[in-house]
Amino acid sequence: MRRNSSAGLSMNGGLRLQVLTTDELEAVHQATLEVLQHTGVAVYSAEARERFAQAGCSIEKNLVVKIPPYVVEDAIRSAPEKIVLPGRTPDRDVVLEGRRVHFTNFGEGVKIYDLDTGELRGTTKKDLELAARVVDSLDPIDVMEKAMGSQDKPEVVSAIHNFEAMLTNTTKHIFGGPDNGAMIEYILRMEAVIRGDSPETADRCQVSFITCPVSPLQLVEECCDIIMTSARHGAVVNVLSMAMSGASSPINLAGTLVTHNAEVLSGLTLAQLTKKGSPVVYGSSTTAMNMKTATATVGSPELGLISAAVAALSRYYLLPSWVAGG
Numbered sequence: 232m233r234r235n236s237s238a239g240l241s242m243n244g245g246l247r248l249q250v251l252t253t254d255e256l257e258a259v260h261q262a263t264l265e266v267l268q269h270t271g272v273a274v275y276s277a278e279a280r281e282r283f284a285q286a287g288c289s290i291e292k293n294l295v296v297k298i299p300p301y302v303v304e305d306a307i308r309s310a311p312e313k314i315v316l317p318g319r320t321p322d323r324d325v326v327l328e329g330r331r332v333h334f335t336n337f338g339e340g341v342k343i344y345d346l347d348t349g350e351l352r353g354t355t356k357k358d359l360e361l362a363a364r365v366v367d368s369l370d371p372i373d374v375m376e377k378a379m380g381s382q383d384k385p386e387v388v389s390a391i392h393n394f395e396a397m398l399t400n401t402t403k404h405i406f407g408g409p410d411n412g413a414m415i416e417y418i419l420r421m422e423a424v425i426r427g428d429s430p431e432t433a434d435r436c437q438v439s440f441i442t443c444p445v446s447p448l449q450l451v452e453e454c455c456d457i458i459m460t461s462a463r464h465g466a467v468v469n470v471l472s473m474a475m476s477g478a479s480s481p482i483n484l485a486g487t488l489v490t491h492n493a494e495v496l497s498g499l500t501l502a503q504l505t506k507k508g509s510p511v512v513y514g515s516s517t518t519a520m521n522m523k524t525a526t527a528t529v530g531s532p533e534l535g536l537i538s539a540a541v542a543a544l545s546r547y548y549l550l551p552s553w554v555a556g557g
Contacts, residue, residue, distance in 0.1 A: 529555070
């Protein structure tokens with residue numbers, strides 16, 4: 232079981248970047264509660280709206296759900312601070328807790344240079360299988376994110392092919408997008424067969440799921456379905472906002488951080504309303520838009536500032552975080 236080094240502790244080792252004070256974190260939190268209560272989040276799943284309604288939220292005719300602060304804060308308290316991500320074997324387990332820092336590969340590549348021809352082409356299942364083997368051999372990478380997609384497989388089942396490619400080629404814990412809740416059911420059954428599921432190993436699921444709210448402030452049906460299905464099965468779900476400052480969120484970074492926070496906390500709240508105590512990772516791939524090219528500035532100083540602020544917010548809430556690098 233891996234417990235990596237910690238960052239930001241009061242000691243002579245480690246690196247700490249404090250981008251927000253405790254008072255500033257509280258200000259972001261209070262602004263987020265105000266947005267969730269008075270502006271609300273558009274929720275496109277009837278089942279999810281029903282769960283919110285039963286918890287005391289108001290549902291508008293335009294499908295906007297307005298969430299009272301007590302519902303959000305109760306959900307934050309019930310989400311676990313510590314999450315163990317099982318590998319195929321216990322020595323591959325990763326513990327998310329406190330300030331421990333772990334690493335994963337970058338994900339979601341859509342193009343690749345062919346190793347044999349040098350041609351730039353779309354990615355295939357075979358590419359993902361090879362990437363999984365590379366990740367498996369690199370000790371600094373603790374868990375695997377889906378590096379690219381199986382574009383050579385039918386889109387409606389590509390998620391199953393993606394997870395099969397990773398499960399059969401790495402012993403590390405795996406994160407990936409399942410497309411919808413129905414795919415989670417198939418993926419979990421496949422994972423159990425590959426692992427050789429037994430009553431003694433039923434809690435050692437090797438996969439976790441990623442889903443993204445749509446900015447600004449929308450939980451689309453597939454996102455809700457993934458969150459609720461993961462919660463029902465006790466699977467880890469990474470609710471990862473991809474807000475883009477100047478495009479789908481306010482141009483100032485503080486405003487973007489509030490929008491981002493509202494999206495993630497609304498997803499976390501839905502998970503807890505589905506099953507109290509469900510494991511949720513506070514995720515971020517939020518960055519700023521390049522105003523000249525209208526593209527996401529991955530690897531920019533703004534992304535670094537946002538990621539540092541997101542990590543601080545996750546510690547404020549006592550939640551494990553997943554933040555983008557570049």
